[in-house]
Structures are given as structure tokens and as C-alpha cells.
Amino acid sequence: MNKCLRMVSPTLAKASLDLRGAKIGLLYDASASWPKQGKLHLDGFHYESIYCDAPLTAKERLDWLGHQPQDQFLPQPYEQLAKFYQRAGHDSDARTVRIAKEDKRLEHMHGQPFQSLFWQLAGHTIGYGYKPQMVLVPLSMLILLCAFMFWLGYPEYMTKTISYDYASNSTYQDKGSAIASDYPAFQPIIYSIDVALPIVDLQQERYWMPNSKSEFGHFYWIVNWTEVLLGWFLASMGIAGATGIIRKD
Numbered sequence: 001m002n003k004c005l006r007m008v009s010p011t012l013a014k015a016s017l018d019l020r021g022a023k024i025g026l027l028y029d030a031s032a033s034w035p036k037q038g039k040l041h042l043d044g045f046h047y048e049s050i051y052c053d054a055p056l057t058a059k060e061r062l063d064w065l066g067h068q069p070q071d072q073f074l075p076q077p078y079e080q081l082a083k084f085y086q087r088a089g090h091d092s093d094a095r096t097v098r099i100a101k102e103d104k105r106l107e108h109m110h111g112q113p114f115q116s117l118f119w120q121l122a123g124h125t126i127g128y129g130y131k132p133q134m135v136l137v138p139l140s141m142l143i144l145l146c147a148f149m150f151w152l153g154y155p156e157y158m159t160k161t162i163s164y165d166y167a168s169n170s171t172y173q174d175k176g177s178a179i180a181s182d183y184p185a186f187q188p189i190i191y192s193i194d195v196a197l198p199i200v201d202l203q204q205e206r207y208w209m210p211n212s213k214s215e216f217g218h219f220y221w222i223v224n225w226t227e228v229l230l231g232w233f234l235a236s237m238g239i240a241g242a243t244g245i246i247r248k249d
Contacts, residue, residue, distance in 0.1 A: 005047075007033045019045040031055050032065070036198040040067040049083060058085070059095040063083045063102050073108040075101055095130040097223065102128040102248070122246060125237045132241030139196065147192035149220070152185050157220045159211035177211045194230030195224060 004026040007017075012033040021044040032038065042065065050056060055064065064079050085094040102123060109116040118126070137223035150158065151203045160183060184207045191204040191230035209219035240246040 004028055004051075015039070017041065022046070024050055025049065027054065029054050031060065032066060033164075037067050038069045040064075042068055043074045044076060046080060047084070049088075052087055058090075058096040062097065065100075073105055075105070078104070080131055095127070098130050098247075099123075099127050101153055102130075105248075115157070116126070122237065122241075125234060126241035126246070129241040129244060129247035134249050135234050135238040135241065139231070139238070142227060142230055142234065143192045143196050146195065146223060147189040149223050150191055152190040153216065153220050154188065157211050157214045157216050158186055159214075161207055161209050191226065195227045198228075198232055198233060199235065 002025040005019075005022075005024045007030045008028065008030040010030075010032040013035055015035060016039040017035045018041040018183065023046040023110040025048045027047040027049070050061075055061060057217050061081055066083065068074065068077065078097055082094040082097040082101070084099060086093070102119070106116065106119050106123065125135045125138060126242050129135050184203065186208050187204060190202050191208055194200065194202040210224055211217045212221065214220075237246075
């Protein structure tokens with residue numbers, strides 16, 4: 001594994017290069033020497049490092065992998081490149097390569113509609129588990145949009161729940177109709193967060209709900225339950241991404 005493979009001559013670009021199963025220590029190449037698309041075979045090719053004067057960025061190396069035949073999904077060349085970046089301390093580049101690997105996997109999910117749909121959603125929300133922080137974007141958009149809808153609907157289409165905890169409080173029982181003065185105020189953004197995130201209790205959802213008796217009350221219940229379901233899904237995807245259980249490496 002201490003051997004160096006040097007390929008920098010532009011004349012090599014006219015040939016077909018088969019490195020399947022080869023094992024070397026150092027790869028020293030140039031983009032001008034890369035064979036044309038479909039003429040480069042890298043499955044099973046192992047290398048320890050890439051020379052500093054060779055193309056090194058993730059974008060350049062993904063272009064290199066793109067010169068392989070595209071008729072089948074071959075994960076090994078992507079994993080080999082990602083491991084090189086990881087050993088070199090370039091974790092961001094390693095994630096970029098692994099996300100590209102999953103994009104390519106998705107392209108070849110023929111005849112698997114449900115798995116393909118789930119993997120598309122995983123790609124757009126958490127970067128297939130390699131960028132779980134991505135879920136904050138759709139989750140924030142969901143919360144803000146629903147908060148705006150609830151703000152528009154208050155007070156006509158939102159009503160008090162008068163929860164059991166509150167109603168059984170002795171202060172409430174003594175004051176009777178004075179409940180309106182000390183009842184928790186409706187706060188659209190806090191209510192929206194409370195509805196969207198199953199793991200928090202901001203004590204808004206327990207005191208407020210859409211008013212089914214109002215003209216658009218049923219519409220607001222649809223908004224409410226849509227946010228619940230999407231919030232559960234996005235929160236679950238975020239947790240799955242953060243814990244690494246969804247990644248395929």
C-alpha cells in the first residue's frame with residue numbers, strides 16, 4: 001500500500017482506465033488525465049492519500065467519480081473518497097461526498113416507490129442523516145406559517161379549553177367568572193411551537209384550541225392537525241439524523 005500511482009499526462013484521457021481492485025498508497029493525478037465519462041472504473045480501488053498538487057476539493061473529486069459508468073450504483077468509490085477526507089480531517093468534504101453517494105443511490109431506486117419517497121424526504125430534510133441541522137429550516141417555516149394562521153384566526157376561531165388543571169384550581173373556583181383576567185393569554189408563536197414539537201410543553205395547547213363552532217373552526221382544526229403530523233415527522237427525522245440511525249455508512 002506504499003506505492004504511488006502517477007497519472008498526469010493529458011494523453012491518458014483518450015484511454016480507458018480500469019483500477020478495479022487495485023491498492024496503492026498515494027494517488028497523484030490531474031484532471032486533464034481523467035478518461036472520458038464511462039471510461040473510468042474505480043469500484044474496489046483503494047488508496048491511502050491523494051497528492052497535494054492533485055485535484056483535492058470535494059467538487060473536483062465528485063467530478064472524477066462522475067467519469068465512471070452511470071448504469072449502476074457503486075457505493076465503494078464514494079466511501080473510499082469520504083474515508084480519505086475523514087482521515088485528513090476534512091469532515092465537511094466527507095459529508096458532501098456521502099450525500100452525493102446517497103443522491104446517486106436514490107437515482108437507482110427503480111421500482112421502489114415508497115423507499116424512494118422516504119429517501120427523497122430524508123435527503124431534503126436531514127441530508128440523509130449527514131446534516132441533521134437541515135431539518136431546522138422546514139420546521140421553522142412550518143411553525144412560522146402556522147403561527148401566522150393562528151394569529152389571523154384569533155380571537156374568532158380560537159377558544160379556551162379551560163383545562164381540568166386550571167378549572168380545578170381553588171383560585172378559579174373562588175373567582176368564578178374572573179377567569180378571563182388571569183387565564184393564560186393566547187400567544188400564536190408559542191402555541192404553534194407547542195403544537196409542532198411533541199417533546200415540549202409550553203402550556204399553550206392545553207389552554208387553547210380551534211373553535212369548532214365558529215365559521216372556519218374546522219379549517220383551523222385541519223391546520224392544527226397538519227402541524228401536529230408534520231411536526232412529529234420533522235422532529236422524528238431530526239432525532240434519527242442526530243443519532244445516526246438513518247445513515248447507511
